[in-house]
Amino acid sequence: MASVAYEMSHLDMLESEAVHIFREVAATIEKPALLFSGGKDSVVMLHLAVKAFWPAPVPFPVMHVDTGQNFDEVIAFRDRTVERYGLRLIVSSVQDDIDAGRSHEDHPNAPRNQLQTVSLLRGITENRFGAVFGGARRDEEKARAKERVFSFRDEFGQWDPRNQRPELWSLYNGRHRKGENMRVFPLSNWTELDIWSYILAERIELPDLYYAHRREVVERDGMLLAVNRFIEPTDAETPFEATVRFRTIGDATCTGCVQSNAATAEDVVAEVAAARITERGATRADDRISEAGMEDRKKEGYF
Incomplete structure (x- = not known):
């Protein structure tokens, strides 16, 4: 046999x-x-x-x-x-x-x-x-x-x-x-x-924040932060709407988003495959330490 x-x-x-x-x-x-x-x-x-x-x-x-x-x-x-x-x-x-x-x-x-x-x-x-x-x-x-x-x-x-x-x-x-x-x-x-490829393959549900959506944001310290009850624009900041998604989600006061049109898991896989910065390094203010x-x-x- x-x-x-x-x-x-x-x-x-x-x-x-x-x-x-x-x-x-x-x-x-x-x-x-x-x-x-x-x-x-x-x-x-x-x-x-x-x-x-x-x-x-x-x-x-x-x-x-x-x-x-x-x-x-x-x-x-x-x-x-x-x-x-x-x-x-x-x-x-x-x-x-x-x-x-x-x-x-x-x-x-x-x-x-x-x-x-x-x-x-x-x-x-x-x-x-x-x-x-x-x-x-x-x-x-x-x-x-x-x-x-x-x-x-x-x-x-x-x-x-x-x-x-x-x-x-x-x-x-x-x-x-x-x-x-x-x-x-x-x-x-x-x-x-790997994480996103597995999410796609297994059809795993995630919070909608991980996918592209319109949101009011401010630019602060080189990052886009979502305006919410924890993040309010200062007098020197002008909030604006953008199509963004979150690569990682943590404390809302220090978790940034990125401009993106990736609205599905397939889109995110393609976007991540081309990225050259880790999600935490790009969007977590508290991780910008030595x-x-x-x-x-x-x-x-x-x-």
Whole structure:
């Protein structure tokens, strides 16, 4: 009998790796959780988790570290998705930490992304999570590229880039003591183009902000920022309407958009294939810091 060879596509291999990572964590680490904000990477990550455990439900909750300065459309999408899959949503609020004096913002409507670390660590500790899945990818930023798929964090949530565990032959070591935890990144080896190609292939629903639409914007610090209740034009700025989309979605005070006519997933794939700047480098004001600056934030517990 002639043998039949089966060749996996690039996306099939990435999917298979991610599914393996989800199952490995579920089998070896007590009380994992998945970070879910409604952004494209967390949506893809949740889609993969659903596949990993189908027909059983996803066996862990999702947690959103909420800055309180989100796009309304993204929060609405988050809640619809949680309801559709019957998930348990845990919200760890930055505002709660500000009110309790654990975090401090520089001024009203200041970007809160850096304040997420306190809320993330509190959410992990309060819920005693042994592992937390994150949607970070190595192609996003240099400090992220240094992390393993299983990223060990000590009892203070800190990361030591010079003392990481080997992952030869995709063998992962999730061992940790009480109070310690693992940050796990199933999308580590994906690129932005891989993410969008997978969204297209799997027909994954996303918030409409990711596709071209008309929106009032202002130009600030070389970026286009959407005018909303967190971003108001200064006297020196003139708002204008433009056809834009968001390549990444985070705190509305520091997440920029790009002029684009990409109104479908097919259009976005073509646009991303021609891009030469990462989505975070192009549209996230808080990421316009040095590699050492981001690495220091990660050492303190930032995702």
